Amino acid sequence: MNAFLMQSESDWNYFTVPQKHGLFNYNNNACAFPLGRVVGGSSTINWMMYVRGNRRDYDHWQALGNPGWDYHTVLRYFKKAEHYRGTRNKNTAEYHGRGGPLSVDDKRWGAPLLAGYLKAGQELGYSIIDANGPEQIGFSVADMTQVNGGRSSVAQSYLRPALDRGNLHIVSRAHVTQILFDDEKRAVGVTYEHLGKRLSEWKWDEDSVARHLYRVSQLLSTDVQLQQDTVCCSYPALMCSFNKTPCVVVTQH
Missing domain, CATH: 1.10.1220.110 (Arc Repressor Mutant)
Structure with missing residues (x-):
């Protein structure tokens, strides 16, 4: 089944760069690099x-x-x-x-x-x-x-048992672009795009911290404009997708 999920709406459809010393049996010496665009991320489309x-x-x-x-x-x-x-x-x-x-x-x-x-x-x-x-x-x-x-995906193993928790919030059709930090470099929120709007949400107190970042590399890419009061780090928010659309999953202590 996972073979049908790759290069589908559940996949970000990435490819490797052309390889000089490998992938000779692939077009342009490049192969698909599956990355899950679904609840649970790649654990929902991989070979398990x-x-x-x-x-x-x-x-x-x-x-x-x-x-x-x-x-x-x-x-x-x-x-x-x-x-x-x-x-x-x-x-x-x-x-x-x-x-x-x-x-x-x-x-x-x-x-x-x-x-x-x-x-x-x-x-x-x-x-x-x-x-x-x-x-x-x-x-x-x-x-x-x-x-x-x-x-046994991340969604099945971690998210589904926590759906009734008050500290779990899922926003569908959302795409995180920035992690917001306070003056002491602690995660206090995220900036994301949702239905054509750019929003900043989830301001936590000093004892709370966002956890789990999926697709960290995108937030670190050069085409994401970072403001002076924001920095990127790993594990402040979990990005996945919901109903085959991007979503944001955030938890608090």
């Missing part, structure tokens, strides 16, 4: 494969001067977010969480070729591994962000 990335990348980010980005630290948050339902990775249970909002399960279906790939890897001397475990050198079957065979 759950892979956290390589632990050495996280350790490298901390070594560059970013405290708290080492793998040991971020693993706690991966586990906190996860509700692992699978049975395949029993030997790496300490790398998985239980009770979190994001459901992760075994891949339920696979072509006969999958078993052939795994067997070929073993014949070459590689182990069958958990890609979210201690090492990523080997062959594996991907974990999936699914629950009972259905998609």
Whole structure:
């Protein structure tokens, strides 16, 4: 189903720049770069494969001067977010969480070729591994962000359970252009376009802060005019879309 969502109204329809050393079988050496334009963002249109990335990348980010980005630290948050339902990775249970909002399960279906790939890897001397475990050198079957065979998107896992909360506000057909900060550089609101109008909303007190920014890169792009009293940062608001149109989701403490 996700193949039909890509390059549709649910996708921002981005493409990579032409590549000099790859994508030779694509027109203009460029391929689609799917980015969800729907509630839940890309988690609603992706292939649902759950892979956290390589632990050495996280350790490298901390070594560059970013405290708290080492793998040991971020693993706690991966586990906190996860509700692992699978049975395949029993030997790496300490790398998985239980009770979190994001459901992760075994891949339920696979072509006969999958078993052939795994067997070929073993014949070459590689182990069958958990890609979210201690090492990523080997062959594996991907974990999936699914629950009972259905998609476990950000919208399904985080937004839907919070719909009745008084501190959650969703504006459909809206597009955030700026993050507003106070004199102490704390997020106090957003500027957005809605039905042809440019609006500024959600002024929080000093103990409140907006959270979650989707599509940070757009706010950092050069074609967005920033005022002297505004700056851009990550995670002050969540942008997605509602009923296949852009929307803004904002939460407060």
